[in-house]
Amino acid sequence: MALSPDTPPAREDKLAVRQAAERDVLLREVDEAVRREQMEGAARRYGLIVGGVVLAALIAFGAWLLWRDRMETQAERRSEQLVTAFDEIDGGALAQADAELAPLATGEGDAAAVSAALARAAIALRDDRADEAAAIYEAVAAQDSAPQPYRDLATIRWAAARFDEVPAEAIVERLRPLAVPGGAWFGSAGELLAMAYLKQGRADLAGPLLAAIARDDDVPETLRSRTRQLAGLLGVDAVEDDAAGDDAAGVAAPAPSPGSTPASAAPPVAPE
Numbered sequence: 001m002a003l004s005p006d007t008p009p010a011r012e013d014k015l016a017v018r019q020a021a022e023r024d025v026l027l028r029e030v031d032e033a034v035r036r037e038q039m040e041g042a043a044r045r046y047g048l049i050v051g052g053v054v055l056a057a058l059i060a061f062g063a064w065l066l067w068r069d070r071m072e073t074q075a076e077r078r079s080e081q082l083v084t085a086f087d088e089i090d091g092g093a094l095a096q097a098d099a100e101l102a103p104l105a106t107g108e109g110d111a112a113a114v115s116a117a118l119a120r121a122a123i124a125l126r127d128d129r130a131d132e133a134a135a136i137y138e139a140v141a142a143q144d145s146a147p148q149p150y151r152d153l154a155t156i157r158w159a160a161a162r163f164d165e166v167p168a169e170a171i172v173e174r175l176r177p178l179a180v181p182g183g184a185w186f187g188s189a190g191e192l193l194a195m196a197y198l199k200q201g202r203a204d205l206a207g208p209l210l211a212a213i214a215r216d217d218d219v220p221e222t223l224r225s226r227t228r229q230l231a232g233l234l235g236v237d238a239v240e241d242d243a244a245g246d247d248a249a250g251v252a253a254p255a256p257s258p259g260s261t262p263a264s265a266a267p268p269v270a271p272e
Helices: 008-090 094-101 111-126 130-141 148-161 168-175 186-199 203-214 221-233 242-252
Strands: none
Touching: 008 094, 008 111, 094 111, 111 130, 111 148, 130 148, 148 168, 148 186, 168 186, 186 203, 186 221, 203 221
């Protein structure tokens, strides 16, 4: 005979199932309570640290934005002051221009600062303060952080300012790397280098170098004409003697260094 649904064994099975379900619910609640307590403890333990890191990052980012804005503003103001000083130089107000340039020339490696320093040196030369000008040129040439074209220009201007005071060997040592045929400074550096060779009694080096400058189409015509005449006085035909130009290219200077600046990129300076 079959048992009815309400027999004692059936009731006991339902009770067991309900009790098992209640235990599962209780275990889940306990587990969730434990996890919640662990998370709250971690938050209490690390919340201040994480919050401090986030706050510091936000402060640093904000400070960087302010610094960048300030640098851009200062750069614009310095550029305007530099243009004003150059206008004063063109107008002949050298003393006023020098006063304007003095605070601008205090930077290290900044293009505006280097330009201001070179302009101050040019003013010093106009005022017959050659020693002061040479000191400025030498300082610019020694600045590793300054753009290379400015350093090269300062080296050439230093050689011109100190040509009669320093040994010819010093001029040769500094200008040989710049007196490269086809290089940006071949004309100006090469002419001074040739004069230093003559000072050493080395007409055999000076003549071919002057002839090479005279034949260089990238050199200003006034300089080509001058070096052509000087080469002729030394017995080198700068017009017809093509072989001499090849020799000069070999003795004038070593091969140009990688990344040499084209003549069109030479930095602006105040006229001397």
